Amino acid sequence: MSDDISGRGDPRKTLELLWGRAPRASRGPKARLSVADVVKAAIALVDAEGLAALTTRRVAEDLGVSPMSLYTYVPGKPELIDLMLDALMGEIRAPSGATWRERVADVARQNWALVLRHPWMIEVVTHRPVLGPNSIAKYHLELSALEGIGLDDLEMDRALTLVLDYVAGAVRGAARERTVKERTGMTDREWWAQVGPFLAEVFDAERFPIAARVGQVAGEAYGAHDPAGAFAFGLERVLDGLELLVARKSRRPAS
Amino acid sequence: MSDDISGRGDPRKTLELLWGRAPRASRGPKARLSVADVVKAAIALVDAEGLAALTTRRVAEDLGVSPMSLYTYVPGKPELIDLMLDALMGEIRAPSGATWRERVADVARQNWALVLRHPWMIEVVTHRPVLGPNSIAKYHLELSALEGIGLDDLEMDRALTLVLDYVAGAVRGAARERTVKERTGMTDREWWAQVGPFLAEVFDAERFPIAARVGQVAGEAYGAHDPAGAFAFGLERVLDGLELLVARKSRRPAS
DNA sequence: AAAAACTCCGTACGTCGAACGACGAGGAGC
DNA sequence: GCTCCTCGTCGTTCGACGTACGGAGTTTTT
Numbered sequence: 027m028s029d030d031i032s033g034r035g036d037p038r039k040t041l042e043l044l045w046g047r048a049p050r051a052s053r054g055p056k057a058r059l060s061v062a063d064v065v066k067a068a069i070a071l072v073d074a075e076g077l078a079a080l081t082t083r084r085v086a087e088d089l090g091v092s093p094m095s096l097y098t099y100v101p102g103k104p105e106l107i108d109l110m111l112d113a114l115m116g117e118i119r120a121p122s123g124a125t126w127r128e129r130v131a132d133v134a135r136q137n138w139a140l141v142l143r144h145p146w147m148i149e150v151v152t153h154r155p156v157l158g159p160n161s162i163a164k165y166h167l168e169l170s171a172l173e174g175i176g177l178d179d180l181e182m183d184r185a186l187t188l189v190l191d192y193v194a195g196a197v198r199g200a201a202r203e204r205t206v207k208e209r210t211g212m213t214d215r216e217w218w219a220q221v222g223p224f225l226a227e228v229f230d231a232e233r234f235p236i237a238a239r240v241g242q243v244a245g246e247a248y249g250a251h252d253p254a255g256a257f258a259f260g261l262e263r264v265l266d267g268l269e270l271l272v273a274r275k276s277r278r279p280a281s
Numbered sequence: 282m283s284d285d286i287s288g289r290g291d292p293r294k295t296l297e298l299l300w301g302r303a304p305r306a307s308r309g310p311k312a313r314l315s316v317a318d319v320v321k322a323a324i325a326l327v328d329a330e331g332l333a334a335l336t337t338r339r340v341a342e343d344l345g346v347s348p349m350s351l352y353t354y355v356p357g358k359p360e361l362i363d364l365m366l367d368a369l370m371g372e373i374r375a376p377s378g379a380t381w382r383e384r385v386a387d388v389a390r391q392n393w394a395l396v397l398r399h400p401w402m403i404e405v406v407t408h409r410p411v412l413g414p415n416s417i418a419k420y421h422l423e424l425s426a427l428e429g430i431g432l433d434d435l436e437m438d439r440a441l442t443l444v445l446d447y448v449a450g451a452v453r454g455a456a457r458e459r460t461v462k463e464r465t466g467m468t469d470r471e472w473w474a475q476v477g478p479f480l481a482e483v484f485d486a487e488r489f490p491i492a493a494r495v496g497q498v499a500g501e502a503y504g505a506h507d508p509a510g511a512f513a514f515g516l517e518r519v520l521d522g523l524e525l526l527v528a529r530k531s532r533r534p535a536s
Numbered sequence: 537a538a539a540a541a542c543t544c545c546g547t548a549c550g551t552c553g554a555a556c557g558a559c560g561a562g563g564a565g566c
Numbered sequence: 567g568c569t570c571c572t573c574g575t576c577g578t579t580c581g582a583c584g585t586a587c588g589g590a591g592t593t594t595t596t
Contacts, residue, residue: 153461166492187451228300260439309592348585
């Protein structure tokens with residue numbers, strides 16, 4: 027439990043796997059599978075049934091081999107998760123848009139959509155950055171959205187970090203909603219129906235007037251939660267903040 | 282594995298525990314412990330040794346009782362985690378500052394510090410909001426930072442969500458760094474020393490010129506990573522973005 | 537004094553990641 | 567073309583986990 031952890035294995039070994047530089051087998055029987063096969067099966071499994079379903083036994087079963095055979099291809103579960111993550115990074119495309127603002131918004135929305143396609147991605151506790159080929163390509167593509175608009179290299183990195191951090195935070199709610207609905211079969215509405223009466227009984231509106239007022243309005247406006255709306259709102263603010271920085275830089279290029 | 286999940290038990294039962302409304306025992310032997318004792322021990326354990334160390338057996342051992350005794354106080358691990366989270370929410374204080382901007386910055390920094398004090402908080406996959414007394418008090422306090430500055434209730438909620446989402450995303454890196462250092466004993470520098478040479482060998486700077494340039498500059502500027510600096514940068518941009526919204530609202534109060 | 541309700545806990549089950557070592561297939565050296 | 571060594575494959579096993587079950591002991595109610 028609590029060990030869906032990436033970046034745990036021998037860093038060197040993980041990197042070799044990520045870049046396909048593992049020393050090849052010369053002798054011995056032909057391998058029935060490839061590392062890519064294992065990664066692909068694992069991603070399919072987790073997309074369909076969630077991170078909790080990712081077990082050595084289950085992946086092996088899906089591939090038609092015995093559990094221990096997997097250890098031939100991948101040193102362990104942590105390394106497998108790293109490989110899965112890097113594989114998914116390959117889904118990010120070059121940001122499109124005429125202005126940098128549109129391109130950065132595209133970066134944000136692509137990352138948002140990526141996580142929604144694979145909600146388990148945010149559940150993984152990454153201990154170290156996954157330095158695989160796809161991750162690096164992604165970094166490159168995303169930085170290109172900020173190239174040539176007057177920011178220096180450090181600012182570009184930090185601006186991108188800001189956007190990605192915000193997306194990561196915001197998408198949690200949306201991914202959670204999706205996962206919960208699929209996994210527990212209880213919709214937000216049903217949950218509130220269970221919880222609401224008790225909360226009303228116990229909640230002291232006079233102690234927390236602002237929470238009571240705002241919570242009520244927010245709850246009524248969008249049935250309990252509207253992660254997509256919140257993201258659209260937040261992204262505009264983040265972009266506004268960046269725009270101010272860019273404007274300031276172009277006014278006084280020296281500072 | 283992958284089951285550090287909050288909000289999993291019977292919602293009703295969890296809420297009763299959170300609000301201390303469980304039907305009290307009248308007959309039978311006196312309880313040796315209280316729910317609060319269990320929660321406290323669990324938090325101490327996890328703060329010291331990480332979320333992976335949170336096992337029924339271990340908490341029971343720390344408390345000097347048998348594993349199964351814990352089930353007298355808490356229905357199961359998911360409920361325990363919810364209780365732990367709500368307890369920590371009590372560490373948030375009323376935001377201080379003369380202007381709303383200072384107050385919101387304080388909210389952000391308090392949340393940042395809270396997670397750094399308990400890095401495992403972000404590893405927990407929350408499936409539903411924890412509607413405990415401390416969480417609601419926290420919501421109230423944080424909203425108060427945005428009260429009376431011209432935002433309507435929906436905007437207040439979304440502005441707060443933006444700030445908290447950003448903090449949640451940004452603090453990941455910092456919490457990760459701390460956890461990794463304590464747990465694996467390998468510093469970022471040592472890790473890069475292991476990884477760097479291989480990466481240099483495999484990385485194609487001509488395919489990814491921007492990543493190469495910016496990554497190099499960013500890496501040199503702060504040894505590999507500077508989450509605190511990135512957070513300070515990002516928070517200013519977020520606040521700038523909010524300030525623009527507030528200014529727009531006060532100029533045209535109707536819109 | 538008896539009954540009821542509660543705390544506590546020994547035992548047990550199923551599941552997980554992973555270690556170990558036996559097996560057998562097939563390329564390398566002759 | 568034969569032999570040997572290398573390396574995939576997998577059956578078995580271990581220890582740890584969450585927690586279900588049911589009994590023993592303790593306190594309050596009747």
